[in-house]
Amino acid sequence: MNLGLLDAATLAPLVAAWVRSGEAPDAELVEWERRRVASARRAARLASLNTGLGRPRGAVADAARRAALRALLAGPGARAFAHAYAMGLDRDA
Structure with missing residues (x-):
């Protein structure tokens, strides 16, 4: 759930800029996706360790x-x- 909240919080400014300008922030979206996938992988490793x-x-x-x-x-x-367990390893937290 924390990942979803961070995804939404970090994507919202990009979507807002897209709506205002009418132009997709393609480069920013690619970077956003890269960061969020890396975060999900890190969280999965931590969850595996915890399990x-x-x-x-x-x-x-x-x-x-x-x-x-x-x-x-x-x-x-x-x-x-x-x-680490409070999502502190996430660059966007």
Whole structure:
């Protein structure tokens, strides 16, 4: 859903300019598409990682995963981790 909102927010100015001028902003649309596809790919990789982290594991693997995430969220990487999961890796966010 976040990707869709960012798509709409970044496409709206291009459509508005198109309506005002009557000329399609072809180069800008190509660049917009390139950025949005790259963003979707990045989000898909992050979602895949998240899915993998959430898969059921045995007791030992689950304890290790929890400990690793606790350490990550308590250390200097917490900010980067939160930034990535809040669409911060999206150039248009």
